[in-house]
Amino acid sequence: MSQSDHAHDPHGHDHHDDAPHSTFKGYMTGFVLSVILTAIPFWLVMAGVIQDSGMTALVILGFAAVQIVVHMIYFLHMNFHSEGGWNMLALIFTAVIVFIALAGSLWVMYHLNVNMMPGLMKEYL
Secondary structure, three states: OOHHHHHOOOOOOOOOOOOOOOOHHHHHHHHHHHHHHHHHHHHHHHHOOOOOHHHHHHHHHHHHHHHHHHHHHHOOOOOOOHHHHHHHHHHHHHHHHHHHHHHHHHHHHHHHHHHHOHHHHHHHO
16 A cells, blocks of 8 residues: 555544543533532622622623633634644634624613713713
């Protein structure tokens, strides 16, 4: 057999060695981090550790962002090296679109509230 015959699986399956592989330890690390990153915000809210609700929301959003990164690394196996960096490019594009959608929605809801209910805003100020 020539060198090119050994390059392909006889069953027609291509095996890429550059694809990320995970181990049981990797999955357990991701699971434990996910549980911790869920339990801490739950405790913060249930125990009333932070009195300011705005600050509590920011802390929870911070934990959520870290948990998203943990899920992407440990469960989705995304990194800058897999598939020539296209995974990260797709992730960045998705993050930009989600940010635009969320920011735009909040902006529209705020301005609708201010412009459609001007009398109610005076009571809250």
